Amino acid sequence: MYDLIIIGGGPAGLTAGIYAQRARLKTLLLEKEVIGGQIAVSDIIENYPGFPSISGAGLMEKFEQHARGLGLEIKLTDVTDVQDKGKTKIVKTSEGDFITKTVIVATGAKPKRLGVPGEKEFTGKGVSYCATCDGPFFKGQRVLVVGGGDTAAKEALYLSRIANKIYLAHRRDQLRAEKIIQEKVLSIPNIEMLWSHVLKSMHGKIGVEKAVLQNLKDNAIKELDVEGVFIFVGINPTADFVDVEKDKNGFIKTDQNMQTSIKGIFVAGDCRTTPLKQVSTAVGDGAIAAFMAEKFVEDLS
Numbered sequence: 528m529y530d531l532i533i534i535g536g537g538p539a540g541l542t543a544g545i546y547a548q549r550a551r552l553k554t555l556l557l558e559k560e561v562i563g564g565q566i567a568v569s570d571i572i573e574n575y576p577g578f579p580s581i582s583g584a585g586l587m588e589k590f591e592q593h594a595r596g597l598g599l600e601i602k603l604t605d606v607t608d609v610q611d612k613g614k615t616k617i618v619k620t621s622e623g624d625f626i627t628k629t630v631i632v633a634t635g636a637k638p639k640r641l642g643v644p645g646e647k648e649f650t651g652k653g654v655s656y657c658a659t660c661d662g663p664f665f666k667g668q669r670v671l672v673v674g675g676g677d678t679a680a681k682e683a684l685y686l687s688r689i690a691n692k693i694y695l696a697h698r699r700d701q702l703r704a705e706k707i708i709q710e711k712v713l714s715i716p717n718i719e720m721l722w723s724h725v726l727k728s729m730h731g732k733i734g735v736e737k738a739v740l741q742n743l744k745d746n747a748i749k750e751l752d753v754e755g756v757f758i759f760v761g762i763n764p765t766a767d768f769v770d771v772e773k774d775k776n777g778f779i780k781t782d783q784n785m786q787t788s789i790k791g792i793f794v795a796g797d798c799r800t801t802p803l804k805q806v807s808t809a810v811g812d813g814a815i816a817a818f819m820a821e822k823f824v825e826d827l828s
Contacts, residue, residue, distance in 0.1 A: 528553075528615070528626045528627065528628065529553050529554065529555050529625065529626070529627040529628070530547075530552040530553045530554060530627065530628050530629065530820075530824045531547050531552045531553070531554045531555075531627060531628065531629050531630070531631065531817075531820050531824070532554070532555050532556075532557060532616070532618050532625055532627040532629075532630050532631075533547070533554065533555070533556040533557070533630075533631045533633060534556075534557050534606050534609075534618070534630065534631070534632050534633060534634055535556075535557075535558060535564065535632065535633035535634040535635060535765075535796065535798075536556055536557075536558030536561075536562040536563065536564060536591075536601065536633075537563060537564020537565065537566060537567075537587075537633060537635050537796060537797075537809065538564065538566060538587070538590060538796065538806045538809040538810055538813065539633035539635070539795035539796030539797075539809035539810065539812050539813040539816075540556055540558070540564075540631070540633035540634075540795070540796070540813065541556070541562075541563075541587075541590040541591060541593075541594045541813070542590070542795075542809070542810045542812075542813030542814055542817070543631050543633060543795055543813035543814070543816050543817040543820075544556050544594045544597075544599040544601075544813075544817075545590075545593055545594050545597060545599070545817075546813070546814050546817035546818060546821075547599075547817045547820065547821070548594070548597035548598055548599050549597065550817065550818075550821045552817075552820070552821060552824060554599060554600065555600050555601075555602065555625060555627070556594070556599055556600065556601045556602070557601075557602055557603075557604055557606055557618070557620060557625075558601065558602075558603055558604075559603070559604070559605045559606065559634075560603075562587070562591050562601065563583070563584065563587030563588070563590070563591065564587070564635050565635055565636070565637070565797075566583045566586070566587060566806055567583050567584050567587045568583060568584070568657050568659050568660055569582070569583030569659065569681070570582060570583070570658070570659045570681070570682075570685040571583075571681070571685070572586055572806065574705075574805070574807070575806050575807060576807065583659075586806070602622070604620040604621050604622045605620060605621040606618060606619070606620050606634075606768055607619045607620060607621065607768055608768055608769075609630055609632070609768065609769045609770075609792065611789050611791070611792065614628070614827055615627065615628060616628070616629065616630050616791060616792065618630065628791070628823070628824050628827055629791045629792070629793070629820045629823050629824055630791065630792045630793070631785075631792075631793045631794070631795055631813075631816045631817065631820055632766065632769055632779065632787075632792065632793070632794045632795070632798060633794070633795045633796045633798070633809075633812075633813060633816070634764075634765040634766060634796075634798050635764075635765055635796055635797045635798055635809075636762035636763055636764045636765055636778075636797040636798055636804070637762060637763055637765055638656040638657075638758065638759065638760075638761075638762055638763075639758075639760050639761040639762060639763050640758070641673070641726060641758055641760060643726055643727060643728050643729070644727075644728040644729070645728050645729030645730060645731075645735070646729065646758070649729055649731065649734060649735050649756070652731075652733065652734040652735065653729070653731065653734040653735025653736075653754060653755050653756060654729065654735060654755075654756050654758065655755065655756070655757050655758075656757070656758055656759070657682075657757075658672075658682035658683075658685045658686050658757050659682075659685060661755070661757075662682075662685060662686050662689045662690070663689060664755070665686070665689060665690050665754055665755045666689050666690070667690070667691045668690050668691060668692075668753075668754040668755065669690065669691060669692040669693075669694075669751075669752065669753045669754060669755075670686055670690045670692070670693055670694070670753055670754065670755035670756065670757060671693075671694045671695075671696060671726070671738045671751055671753045671755070671756045671757070672686065672693060672694065672695045672696070672756075672757045672759065673696050673697075673726050673756065673757070673758045673759065673760060674697065674758065674759035674760050674761075675697035675698070675699060675701075675702045675703045675704065676702075676703045676704055676759065676761075677703075677704045677705060677708060678759040679695070679697070679702075679704070679759035679760075680695075680702055680704035680705075680708045680709065680711075680712050681704075681708060682757055682759055683695045683712055683715075683718055684708070684711055684712060684715065684718075686757065687715045687717055687718050690717070690755070691717065692717055692719070693715075693717060693718045693719070694718075694719050694721055694751055694753065695712065695718055695719070695720050695721065696721040696724040696725070696726060696740055697720070697721070697722060697723075697724070698723065698724070698725050698743060699722070699723065700722045700723055701722075721740065721749070723742055723743045723744050724740045724741065724742055724743070724749065725740060725741055725743060726738060726739075726740055726756070726758075727739045727740060727741050727748075729756055734754070735753065735754060735755060735756055736752065736753075736754070737750055737751065737752055737753070738750070738751045738753050738756055739751075762797065762804070763776075763777065764776070764777045764778045764779065764797070764798040764799075765798055766778070766779050766798045769792065771787040771788045771789050771792060771794075772787065772788035774800050778798060778799055778800040778801075779794045779798055779799045779800065780799070780800050781793070781794050781799050781800070784815065784819045785799070785812055785815050785816040785819055786819065790823070791823055793816040793819055793820055793823075794812075794816065795809065795812035795813040795815070795816040796808075796809040796812050796813065797809065799812065
């Protein structure tokens with residue numbers, strides 16, 4: 528039996544693992560895909576204290592090295608269910624069941640889909656949700672970026688160094704990204720802003736060849752000849768496998784101690800209801816969750 532099982536290997540999960548190891552809890556971290564989480568595919572991070580500029584992969588490599596250096600046990604497997612048995616929890620995975628005294632859910636979130644015609648058909652054939660993953664395929668070409676937050680703006684900046692022309696379409700008349708990022712985007716010659724525009728559909732034979740947008744102010748239709756469409760319109764929590772109280776969007780509700788509606792199940796990072804989803808806030812969540820998990824285990828004995 529484990530004292531603690533952490534589900535998710537991103538910034539929140541790895542931080543929780545570091546704190547749990549230092550507390551000498553018998554801990555297991557379970558990750559479905561890649562250690563580091565979504566942030567590992569970010570090109571540049573400029574707002575994590577102590578690192579004025581570092582790649583997402585580089586920062587997460589340091590997190591992982593720190594956690595493993597303390598002896599954190601990590602397994603790659605898919606968690607399908609978490610069952611509350613009072614003083615114990617059963618974590619069901621694709622490789623069998625694990626029994627633990629407490630659980631920290633740190634599974635983060637994944638990009639939202641728009642659900643417009645052509646999106647599903649062309650995913651992987653011109654439609655992407657990760658510029659650093661797929662941007663190099665569009666060297667010297669024309670691409671459309673959809674969104675207006677930090678991610679959309681940062682990915683547009685990254686693509687501006689690869690693609691010949693970037694259209695950045697946002698449904699509002701100003702970006703929601705950090706002001707310093709907005710300034711950079713608006714200063715790049717090959718980024719053209721399409722204010723108050725929404726993507727309606729994508730067309731092509733084998734891959735994307737054309738994107739159709741609508742101007743929300745006058746309903747005018749605009750067609751763009753582009754080879755790629757990058758969509759950054761928000762995230763959905765990865766939390767379907769755990770039955771705890773959630774908000775209307777599926778994010779897990781917690782108190783200030785990261786405690787969920789089930790005692791002994793804590794949450795950290797982007798899968799919980801929080802006003803800011805950043806590496807720095809995920810790290811704080813992970814530290815608190817591990818500290819409270821330690822207290823919970825102590826109270827059981």
